[in-house]
Amino acid sequence: MYRFYINNIDDDYHFTELARVFLPDDGFEIIAYKGNSIADLLGKNSYLVNASGESDRESIKREFYGLLSDICGIRPPWGTLTGVRPLKPALALCSGNSVSVMENLMKEKYLMSDDKTSLLADIADYQLSNISGVPWEKASLYIGIPFCPTRCAYCSFASNVAPAEERVLYFNDLLKEIDYAGKQAAEHGTVLESIYIGGGTPTTLDAEQLRVLIEKTAAAFNVDPSSIEFTVEAGRPDTITADKLRALKELGIQRISINPQSMKDETLRLIGRDHTADDIRRGYSLAKEAGFEVINADLIAGLPEEDENDFTASLEEVIRLGANNITIHTLSVKRGSRLKESDPVYYRKNADTVSNMLDISRRVLTEAGFRPYYIYRQKHQIGALENVGWCRPGTHSIYNVRIMEDKQTIIGLGAGAVGKVYYPSEDRLERIANVSNYRIYSERFDEMLERKNKYYGG
Ligand code: SF4
Numbered sequence: 001m002y003r004f005y006i007n008n009i010d011d012d013y014h015f016t017e018l019a020r021v022f023l024p025d026d027g028f029e030i031i032a033y034k035g036n037s038i039a040d041l042l043g044k045n046s047y048l049v050n051a052s053g054e055s056d057r058e059s060i061k062r063e064f065y066g067l068l069s070d071i072c073g074i075r076p077p078w079g080t081l082t083g084v085r086p087l088k089p090a091l092a093l094c095s096g097n098s099v100s101v102m103e104n105l106m107k108e109k110y111l112m113s114d115d116k117t118s119l120l121a122d123i124a125d126y127q128l129s130n131i132s133g134v135p136w137e138k139a140s141l142y143i144g145i146p147f148c149p150t151r152c153a154y155c156s157f158a159s160n161v162a163p164a165e166e167r168v169l170y171f172n173d174l175l176k177e178i179d180y181a182g183k184q185a186a187e188h189g190t191v192l193e194s195i196y197i198g199g200g201t202p203t204t205l206d207a208e209q210l211r212v213l214i215e216k217t218a219a220a221f222n223v224d225p226s227s228i229e230f231t232v233e234a235g236r237p238d239t240i241t242a243d244k245l246r247a248l249k250e251l252g253i254q255r256i257s258i259n260p261q262s263m264k265d266e267t268l269r270l271i272g273r274d275h276t277a278d279d280i281r282r283g284y285s286l287a288k289e290a291g292f293e294v295i296n297a298d299l300i301a302g303l304p305e306e307d308e309n310d311f312t313a314s315l316e317e318v319i320r321l322g323a324n325n326i327t328i329h330t331l332s333v334k335r336g337s338r339l340k341e342s343d344p345v346y347y348r349k350n351a352d353t354v355s356n357m358l359d360i361s362r363r364v365l366t367e368a369g370f371r372p373y374y375i376y377r378q379k380h381q382i383g384a385l386e387n388v389g390w391c392r393p394g395t396h397s398i399y400n401v402r403i404m405e406d407k408q409t410i411i412g413l414g415a416g417a418v419g420k421v422y423y424p425s426e427d428r429l430e431r432i433a434n435v436s437n438y439r440i441y442s443e444r445f446d447e448m449l450e451r452k453n454k455y456y457g458g
Contacts (some may be wrong), residue, residue: 036225079111144414156334158436163355180221203239206252226252237283238275245290259298263314284321297323301357302331351383415441
């Protein structure tokens with residue numbers, strides 16, 4: 001156990017987050033320390049940080065990063081930057097500066113690697129050239145369908161394998177919530193910029209339910225699905241049928257997501273997905289026949305027993321299959337997932353392999369004409385690495401960008417949906433979450449409706 005006495009800090013949060021990049025949770029203790037008598041406190045594996053009494057947090061973090069690097073013999077590439085949205089400080093530093101000046105400032109301030117600063121520079125460059133500033137007076141809409149055919153080993157989402165009659169009960173309540181929120185939006189003049197139906201797996205609904213859901217949403221929020229960015233996740237290929245895709249296309253949906261995670265059958269079996277790589281190929285071929293303009297593919301770097309060659313083969317194949325948005329996730333092993341229960345420290349392993357996979361993804365996608373356009377990090381990701389959304393120019397998802405900007409209201413409907421209301425005068429967001437369990441969502445349905453009033457100060 002290491003003990004770090006950090007002088008002159010008010011709370012340990014940022015230092016604990018940084019220490020977690022290097023050490024397991026039970027391998028260190030941070031002590032917010034004040035005073036000048038330290039000799040008695042220091043014992044074996046105990047260190048004093050910020051002996052000079054510096055008050056600038058970033059400067060103390062840089063010293064702490066250096067100490068942790070010496071102890072552990074690694075220099076994690078994101079330096080002292082631990083937040084979920086690394087692009088935010090980068091864009092703030094771009095204001096009034098060129099992107100290359102921003103890169104240097106990020107290196108100095110956060111001790112980031114050349115690779116990561118240049119990745120941020122590429123993303124900042126894409127966003128500044130292709131995406132307008134956030135219309136904060138508009139809102140995004142998220143609708144959650146919390147059902148999947150099986151549960152993946154790493155899943156920590158609101159996702160359930162539920163009997164058909166329970167799914168119907170949920171669906172009927174969801175339609176009522178959509179109606180309720182749509183009426184509120186109309187009363188308050190809320191206009192949507194984008195709509196995202198996710199989960200879970202929305203295509204666990206049948207073709208008729210999908211049709212009802214989209215028509216209801218369009219009517220309640222007074223939108224034409226073909227003239228607003230409207231995405232429907234068809235994540236699991238085993239839920240895709242020609243009639244579902246036809247229904248989506250006829251209703252004007254342009255964007256879907258078919259998420260292989262890996263194209264290796266053995267991996268798909270290991271992570272508990274009840275389908276094969278051939279099912280993924282069939283899903284892509286149906287989606288192309290149906291004529292979708294944008295198809296997103298999620299891949300995960302760091303899946304059990306995969307090496308760089310497996311990852312590269314999956315990536316090259318989804319490019320060949322015609323995905324024009326590809327999101328490369330670093331495996332995150334969170335509480336509540338089967339993988340976390342079976343191997344609590346899995347996420348601390350394989351950092352070098354995953355780092356190589358991310359390097360490969362950058363090279364292969366850039367060569368294939370993709371550009372990185374959004375980025376986020378999560379807790380418990382292997383090597384404290386990142387998730388990056390890549391697109392063929394012009395096919396980016398506004399919804400994904402707005403979520404990361406944190407400057408727009410997101411109306412969240414359905415079990416597991418976490419909405420946010422944005423207060424522009426204070427530049428602040430407040431979370432408005434529904435319960436994540438679909439049965440409790442129905443049991444406490446009136447309360448879910450009441451929570452919608454919070455979007456409008458109720
Ligand atoms: S498809 Fe996604 S939501 Fe469904 S079980 Fe797998 S990880 Fe969870």
